[in-house]
Each structure stands twice: as C-alpha cells, then as structure tokens.
Amino acid sequence: MNSASRFLSAVSIATIVALGIAVWTNAKASEHESAHATSPANYLPSVSDLMIATIQPRHVKLWVAGQHHNWKLAAYEMETLTGAFRRLIQAHPEEDGVALKDIVDSVTQQPFADLDQAIHAKDETRFNKAYGDLTSGCNSCHQALNHGEVVIRTPKDSAFPNQEFAPTEP
Ligand code: HEC
Incomplete structure (x- = not known):
C-alpha cells in the first residue's frame, strides 16, 4: 500500500465510524421521541x-x-x-x-x-x-382544601341538549 492509498483508507474508516455514530445517535433520538409519543402515562390530568x-x-x-x-x-x-x-x-x-x-x-x-x-x-x-x-x-x-371559591349548586337545567333524560323504556 502506498502512502496515498493508506491515507484514503484511513479517511474511509473515519467516515464509516462517523456515519455509524450518526446513525446510532439518530436511533437513540427517535427511541426517545417515540417513548414520549406512545406513553399515555406521561399526562396526568390534574x-x-x-x-x-x-x-x-x-x-x-x-x-x-x-x-x-x-x-x-x-x-x-x-x-x-x-x-x-x-x-x-x-x-x-x-x-x-x-x-x-x-x-x-x-x-x-x-x-x-x-x-x-x-x-x-x-x-x-x-x-x-x-x-x-x-x-x-x-x-x-x-x-x-382552600378552594371555597368553587361553589357547587343544584343544577337549574341540563347542560346536555343531546342526551335524552326521560325514561324511554316502559
Ligand atoms: C376530596 C375533595 C373534593 C371533593 C369531594 C370534590 N371536589 Fe371538586 N375540587 C377539589 C379540589 C381540590 C379542587 C381544586 C383543584 C385545583 O384547581 O387545583 C376542586 C375543583 C372543582 C371544580 C373547579 C374546576 C375548575 O377548574 O374550574 C369543580 C367544577 C368541582 N371541583 C366540582 C365538584 C363537584 C360537582 C363535586 C361533588 C360531586 C366535587 N367537586 C367534590 C376537591 C374536591
């Protein structure tokens, strides 16, 4: 091997290693993102x-x-x-x-x-x-629990116009 081709193969090994790292990093990143996207437990309703x-x-x-x-x-x-x-x-x-x-x-x-x-x-x-x-x-x-500003009362009427409340069965 002459020095020029030795230099080239060193460059290509470096390129392959760099590419490998890039692919691996990318895979890690998308693993991380998909864990977020698919895990419903991450949202806890207050x-x-x-x-x-x-x-x-x-x-x-x-x-x-x-x-x-x-x-x-x-x-x-x-x-x-x-x-x-x-x-x-x-x-x-x-x-x-x-x-x-x-x-x-x-x-x-x-x-x-x-x-x-x-x-x-x-x-x-x-x-x-x-x-x-x-x-x-x-x-x-x-x-x-210090939320006396939230006052609940008997409803005045239904807030659900799309639901039948009268009995429909005999
Ligand atoms: C164990 C305690 C507890 C009971 C029982 C309870 N609440 Fe609450 N409620 C809370 C607390 C605490 C908050 C304030 C939450 C906050 O804003 O952090 C709250 C807030 C609310 C709010 C306001 C939410 C908003 O953001 O506007 C409504 C409406 C409400 N409660 C309805 C009810 C109704 C109707 C009942 C009874 C059937 C009830 N709650 C029983 C603890 C309770």
Whole structure:
C-alpha cells in the first residue's frame, strides 16, 4: 500500500465510524421521541381537570335523571360518579398533604348511600334531600382544601341538549 492509498483508507474508516455514530445517535433520538409519543402515562390530568371532565358533568346528569324519574339512568350516573371519585383518588392520593380518600369518604359516603336507597325506592323527595347532601359534600371539600371559591349548586337545567333524560323504556 502506498502512502496515498493508506491515507484514503484511513479517511474511509473515519467516515464509516462517523456515519455509524450518526446513525446510532439518530436511533437513540427517535427511541426517545417515540417513548414520549406512545406513553399515555406521561399526562396526568390534574385534580381540576378531573373535576371538570369526570365529576362535574355526572353530578349534573344524576340530578336531571332524578328529576325525570328515570331511576335506571340515575343509578347508572351514580355508579359512574362514584367511579370517577375512585379514579381521582388513584390518580391523586394526596392534595396539599391531605389523603384524598379520607376526605372523599367522609363527605360522600353517606349521601351516596342515601341516594342509592332513594333510587331503589324511586322516591323523589328522598333523592332530592340526598342530592343536596352530596352537593354540600362537594363544597365541604372545596372549603377544606382552600378552594371555597368553587361553589357547587343544584343544577337549574341540563347542560346536555343531546342526551335524552326521560325514561324511554316502559
Ligand atoms: C376530596 C375533595 C373534593 C371533593 C369531594 C370534590 N371536589 Fe371538586 N375540587 C377539589 C379540589 C381540590 C379542587 C381544586 C383543584 C385545583 O384547581 O387545583 C376542586 C375543583 C372543582 C371544580 C373547579 C374546576 C375548575 O377548574 O374550574 C369543580 C367544577 C368541582 N371541583 C366540582 C365538584 C363537584 C360537582 C363535586 C361533588 C360531586 C366535587 N367537586 C367534590 C376537591 C374536591
């Protein structure tokens, strides 16, 4: 091998090594990006997100179903609302150093038990009373966790024009 070709092969080895590093770095970068793009666990909805998305609408629907004496739908909405509180606690075991499960249990357990009985008895008066207690429970927690500015009340009407609340089955 003369010195010119020795020089050339040194250059091509350097090129191959450099290319290899570039490809490897690129692969690492896209691995990193795709981990971000495909991992839904990276987004944890905040307490406020969950309140707006999963709790507030079901609180409305439960009321509207009860006012239509649609006890089957009321039972369904209550079930999904209790599920939403369960998932809230899973996602946020603590808020401001307070165990959310303890406070959720203390302000919602009794009203949910009363609502369950009222729904089974198809008793509107009992339903309305238990619903009022549940709404007070929402506000007790907001006050306890320094969000007394968020005041929940009995809905005035349905915010869901595309859902039938009257019973459709005999
Ligand atoms: C365990 C405590 C707790 C209970 C029970 C609770 N909330 Fe909340 N809620 C919070 C906290 C804490 C916030 C404020 C979150 C933040 O902004 O960081 C909040 C905020 C809200 C907000 C405002 C969200 C916004 O961004 O505008 C709504 C609406 C709401 N809650 C609805 C309800 C309803 C309806 C109920 C009852 C069915 C309820 N909450 C019960 C803790 C609770």
